Amino acid sequence: xxxxxxxxxxxxxxxxxxxxxxxxxxxxxxxxxxxxxxxxxxxxxxxxxxxxxxxxxxxxxxxxxxxxxxxxxxxxxxxxxxxxxxxxxxxxxxxxxxxxxxxxxxxxxxxxxxxxxxxxxxxxxxxxxxxxxxxxxxxxxxxxxxxxxxxxxxxxxxxxxxxxxxxxxxxxxxxxxxxxxxxxxxxxxxxxxxxxxxxxxxxxxxxxxxxxxxxxxxxxxxxxxxxxxxxxxxxxxxxxxxxxxxxxxxxxxxxxxxxxxxxxxxxxxxxxxxxxxxxxxxxxxxxxxxxxxxxxxxxxxxxxxxxxxxxxxxxxxxxxxxxxxxxxxxxxxxxxxxxxxxxxxxxxxx
Amino acid sequence: xxxxxxxxxxxxxxxxxxxxxxxxxxxxxxxxxxxxxxxxxxxxxxxxxxxxxxxxxxxxxxxxxxxxxxxxxxxxxxxxxxxxxxxxxxxxxxxxxxxxxxxxxxxxxxxxxxxxxxxxxxxxxxxxxxxxxxxxxxxxxxxxxxxxxxxxxxxxxxxxxxxxxxxxxxxxxxxxxxxxxxxxxxxxxxxxxxxxxxxxxxxxxxxxxxxxxxxxxxxxxxxxxxxxxxxxxxxxxxxxxxxxxxxxxxxxxxxxxxxxxxxxxxxxxxxxxxxxxxxxxxxxxxxxxxxxxxxxxxxxxxxxxxxxxxxxxxxxxxxxxxxxxxxxxxxxxxxxxxxxxxxxxxxxxx
DNA sequence: ATAATTGGTTAAATCGATTTAGGCGATTAT
DNA sequence: ATAATCGCCTAAATCGATTTAACCAATTAT
Numbered sequence: 001x002x003x004x005x006x007x008x009x010x011x012x013x014x015x016x017x018x019x020x021x022x023x024x025x026x027x028x029x030x031x032x033x034x035x036x037x038x039x040x041x042x043x044x045x046x047x048x049x050x051x052x053x054x055x056x057x058x059x060x061x062x063x064x065x066x067x068x069x070x071x072x073x074x075x076x077x078x079x080x081x082x083x084x085x086x087x088x089x090x091x092x093x094x095x096x097x098x099x100x101x102x103x104x105x106x107x108x109x110x111x112x113x114x115x116x117x118x119x120x121x122x123x124x125x126x127x128x129x130x131x132x133x134x135x136x137x138x139x140x141x142x143x144x145x146x147x148x149x150x151x152x153x154x155x156x157x158x159x160x161x162x163x164x165x166x167x168x169x170x171x172x173x174x175x176x177x178x179x180x181x182x183x184x185x186x187x188x189x190x191x192x193x194x195x196x197x198x199x200x201x202x203x204x205x206x207x208x209x210x211x212x213x214x215x216x217x218x219x220x221x222x223x224x225x226x227x228x229x230x231x232x233x234x235x236x237x238x239x240x241x242x243x244x245x246x247x248x249x250x251x252x253x254x255x256x257x258x259x260x261x262x263x264x265x266x267x268x269x270x271x272x273x274x275x276x277x278x279x280x281x282x283x284x285x286x287x288x289x290x291x292x293x294x295x296x297x298x299x300x301x302x303x304x305x306x307x308x309x310x311x312x313x314x315x316x317x318x319x320x321x322x323x324x325x326x327x328x329x330x331x332x333x334x335x336x337x338x339x340x341x342x343x344x345x346x347x348x349x350x
Numbered sequence: 351x352x353x354x355x356x357x358x359x360x361x362x363x364x365x366x367x368x369x370x371x372x373x374x375x376x377x378x379x380x381x382x383x384x385x386x387x388x389x390x391x392x393x394x395x396x397x398x399x400x401x402x403x404x405x406x407x408x409x410x411x412x413x414x415x416x417x418x419x420x421x422x423x424x425x426x427x428x429x430x431x432x433x434x435x436x437x438x439x440x441x442x443x444x445x446x447x448x449x450x451x452x453x454x455x456x457x458x459x460x461x462x463x464x465x466x467x468x469x470x471x472x473x474x475x476x477x478x479x480x481x482x483x484x485x486x487x488x489x490x491x492x493x494x495x496x497x498x499x500x501x502x503x504x505x506x507x508x509x510x511x512x513x514x515x516x517x518x519x520x521x522x523x524x525x526x527x528x529x530x531x532x533x534x535x536x537x538x539x540x541x542x543x544x545x546x547x548x549x550x551x552x553x554x555x556x557x558x559x560x561x562x563x564x565x566x567x568x569x570x571x572x573x574x575x576x577x578x579x580x581x582x583x584x585x586x587x588x589x590x591x592x593x594x595x596x597x598x599x600x601x602x603x604x605x606x607x608x609x610x611x612x613x614x615x616x617x618x619x620x621x622x623x624x625x626x627x628x629x630x631x632x633x634x635x636x637x638x639x640x641x642x643x644x645x646x647x648x649x650x651x652x653x654x655x656x657x658x659x660x661x662x663x664x665x666x667x668x669x670x671x672x673x674x675x676x677x678x679x680x681x682x683x684x685x686x687x688x689x690x691x692x693x694x695x696x697x698x699x700x
Numbered sequence: 701a702t703a704a705t706t707g708g709t710t711a712a713a714t715c716g717a718t719t720t721a722g723g724c725g726a727t728t729a730t
Numbered sequence: 731a732t733a734a735t736c737g738c739c740t741a742a743a744t745c746g747a748t749t750t751a752a753c754c755a756a757t758t759a760t
Contacts, residue, residue, distance in 0.1 A: 006717080008716075020739065020740080033737055035737080053717070055469045056410045056469075056470060056717090057745095060410045097449055100450055121404070291616070357747060369711085384709080388708080403746085408748075410715060411715055
């Protein structure tokens with residue numbers, strides 16, 4: 001277990017000071033007037049000895065770790081897994097490493113994870129928060145700690161944020177379902193109920209229905225618990241089934257809900273779109289080849305990642321501008337067969 | 351931007367030495383005979399000042415960062431996303447943070463990521479490697495660096511490893527397809543071709559076919575490139591289609607291949623299982639509710655995570671045993687409708 | 701009565717890098 | 731001829747924790 005070569009070893013082996021070696025490594029050789037010849041010798045010796053800097057020591061000294069933190073509710077959720085992948089690629093291309101944490105929508109867990117990451121001196125955070133208010137993030141903002149809120153946003157937040165137009169997505173969904181003949185649609189949501197994305201999607205949906213001359217009771221729509229999601233959805237559908245009260249349309253508020261809804265409707269013997277139409281928020285690869293394929297409101301995942309990363313890098317490398325930045329990206333309605341009530345002749349895309 | 355409270359601040363504010371504060375924080379107070387009263391005062395003041403230790407400095411000094419690294423080919427692949435989630439939970443419950451890196455099957459990228467994580471002094475690595483040989487890992491092993499190979503394994507490897515019985519999975523798949531009437535099945539694989547999991551699955555499949563009196567050319571089965579996977583699969587299926595040479599059964603070597611195969615078979619108008627039967631390696635939530643539902647060889651993801659984590663922790667907290675540990679976990683054949691050639695009356699599970 | 705032990709504590713070294721503040725000899729400016 | 735400048739390099743401080751080696755007074759052992 002040969003102990004690691006240190007910068008001091010390199011310096012000693014060349015009979016020069018650590019300063020020179022450090023400067024050369026960091027490309028500050030010319031700027032500090034280290035002779036070309038010395039620089040060459042240093043680099044040569046570094047190769048010979050196979051020296052690599054201890055990043056921990058470096059980060060400790062400089063206060064910059066080249067590490068970013070990503071906080072989401074569940075990294076195994078397809079939407080967040082994709083997001084993580086995009087962000088990881090962006091981070092890697094800038095020399096950053098990404099630490100991802102799943103909160104399971106537990107506020108307490110989220111807070112501890114953020115604190116842990118801060119104690120580890122990550123250079124920045126990208127957060128899809130489960131919290132109820134902007135308090136903690138406003139504090140981060142005032143401390144000048146680089147971070148970006150994504151996906152979920154807050155009233156009165158100071159932090160830079162990137163989200164999509166959830167309200168509009170819900171609105172479009174409602175218009176589409178109404179156009180396809182839905183009369184008494186149901187919303188399938190998920191707890192906790194303060195999550196901004198879900199609230200906005202539902203509100204937009206209600207507004208769209210209203211404009212289409214329909215009504216839905218926003219307060220009391222179904223909200224499955226985060227833990228035991230599938231079981232709750234199955235139970236709800238069974239209850240509808242047993243009481244012969246199945247709605248004629250369902251709008252599911254995220255991809256997991258859509259997935260489980262479809263699975264259990266199928267299990268109960270319902271055929272979509274003939275007996276009821278269904279559409280969801282969030283796209284996923286498989287929604288394009290299930291039978292029926294599923295109509296969704298899709299989020300521009302790559303763009304969310306790119307914008308959030310860019311806003312984060314701005315904070316890290318420059319002093320942030322004074323104005324609050326909240327980028328709201330457009331969503332896209334992808335019509336597929338699950339809502340093709342009349343003539344199922346829609347082409348399967350790509 | 352109030353600068354962070356340090357251990358020295360706490361010590362000074364109490365008029366005592368840093369040593370005492372450090373010992374108390376680390377629960378070594380009793381062991382070093384710090385009086386109960388002093389310990390109480392220290393803890394109280396830490397709360398008052400809201401002091402939290404700089405984990406970077408701590409890790410720098412102790413050489414233990416309480417960080418683990420996970421290397422996989424693509425975190426957005428459902429199998430790895432699930433694995434990551436399980437490992438993250440285990441790690442978190444033991445006070446560890448997880449850094450995940452995606453390699454895109456690029457050996458060069460994998461090597462750099464491992465080196466980076468080592469320079470960051472992660473306490474251990476869990477690696478699903480894309481490399482060709484055990485060389486780098488045998489070196490890690492000899493240096494005593496804690497790590498576990500998962501999923502993919504090597505000949506002559508010294509490192510602890512956890513994998514599944516890929517050969518047996520392939521074998522069972524072949525028997526099943528043969529039993530369902532397949533006569534000339536095709537394998538849909540993916541590059542690079544040295545990946546042990548894929549090799550073993552294909553070899554087991556060939557052996558199973560042989561035992562069922564069938565034959566397949568192992569050398570020349572289809573291997574799609576990792577980049578552009580979907581397009582390659584689509585093209586291959588189209589080629590079959592155009593030449594009226596569609597096989598009567600397809601065995602897909604991982605969940606992504608299965609997904610894309612199904613999607614494009616559907617696009618080309620083939621009905622499964624009537625015109626051809628299909629089964630894949632790896633389960634995924636949606637395979638249980640696509641139509642048809644998909645027969646798969648499922649891996650025990652949670653167990654893989656648990657065993658790998660356990661082997662890693664053993665190395666970190668104790669001196670590893672001398673014997674090479676390679677745990678091989680069983681796979682499970684889940685029969686669904688995509689291979690139900692005769693009577694599609696199989697119950698949809700759960 | 702002197703030495704050894706114990707209880708409670710501290711000063712200083714240490715981890716491996718970066719950064720500050722100069723040093724020294726040779727050249728250029730005045 | 732003296733001072734200022736320049737080119738090249740170094741010693742030492744520093745980041746914030748942990749850990750080693752002792753210290754001092756009070757008690758116990760011999």
